[in-house]
Amino acid sequence: MTGTETRRERQRRELVAEIVAIARRQLDEGGRAAVSWRGIAREVGMNPASLYTYFPSLDDLFTALILESYGSLATAVRPSADEPPHEGVAAYCRAYLDWALTNPSQFNLIWTDQLPGYEAPPGGPTVDAETAVIAPLVEVIGAALGTEASVEQLGSVAEETLHRYLSVWGTLHGLVALLVNHHLPFVDDPERLVVDQVVRSVDALRD
């Protein structure tokens, strides 16, 4: 019986979800600085000290927020089954860009370090979450090139091949990052810029 859940366990699970949801809304509305321990406590109607029952510190709440954002992005870029395979790269680019423009604070939270010198633990959950975001991209690139690539194979492939796949991701990520952070205000059609140029960079991978 896995369905046996005591009353306290259910309330705990619901409250944790509510705390994360409030924090995510605060993040979306006012950036990282707007996520406040005491502000969350006020919204859930509890004493600030009581929140330590659910998260050891504010940083732990942020890691939960990071993991949730990774999952949200991974879901957004997951290819739909009814999509034409040769449109895979373009579809991935559109999903990546749209998610970033819709959730700019989460985008920067995921990809930009806040503490200098911090490195994610090698076996940690953030690397898995990041892999879930990148794996679909590797597959659609492989499909576009007709080579059936997967993210696991990429670990034992020639360095040049790895670098070429990374350059595609770099092009996509770089353009999206510049767009999200308002460094290309003169671009009229961001989607066309990103899709066309990334598709072109994939085509350039053929020898």
Added chain:
Amino acid sequence: MTGTETRRERQRRELVAEIVAIARRQLDEGGRAAVSWRGIAREVGMNPASLYTYFPSLDDLFTALILESYGSLATAVRPSADEPPHEGVAAYCRAYLDWALTNPSQFNLIWTDQLPGYEAPPGGPTVDAETAVIAPLVEVIGAALGTEASVEQLGSVAEETLHRYLSVWGTLHGLVALLVNHHLPFVDDPERLVVDQVVRSVDALRD
């Protein structure tokens, strides 16, 4: 006579420079959260309230910091006269990457928005500072293609041409951003990754 500078003016200029220098060191050592108004006041041996004589608020100190970082990067990527012209793109990539890896906090401060919804004023100094960083890149790309491009011409050129130049910047910026923020820990030689792939993306611009 422009050299006439009263004693107060000199002290003010020196103190402003000292404040910015301390803030930059705090930023480099502990990230944005480590830049503290009261901490600066302690270091210069003054009351926190006295600093408001020199900066209206902490945000204004950060804009000064941003402008200084832009200038530092612009100086780093400025091509040296004795460099072979056909190596221009590679040299720019190396400078961009080295500066970013040496000053990760400043890199993220410049390129990543901290407040959602904030947009730089159109005629503001940050756009000029950003232009000073990008102009050399446009020139070395033009030199590599043999078309003598400049950043002023880029405003009135075909959209497709503009997008192709932006894709080069996007590739460079994206790879560097991923490297700076520890998202490519498995890459052995970051410099080769960045230089080779960006040079390849420039070569792919030829029809």
Added chain:
DNA sequence: CATCTTCTCCGAACAGTGTTCGGATAGCAA
């Protein structure tokens, strides 16, 4: 049922932050 343990929650407190205000003092121009 009663007992015992663990979880939950609170109030108070501590150290820290950015910022404002009133007043004292020094530099500078008239």
Added chain:
DNA sequence: TTGCTATCCGAACACTGTTCGGAGAAGATG
């Protein structure tokens, strides 16, 4: 020397994250 202004300080305000001790409820054990 007389004014004006820039500078600087101390005190205060409204916040922040975090720790601690205690009170009470929930769950498990007898």
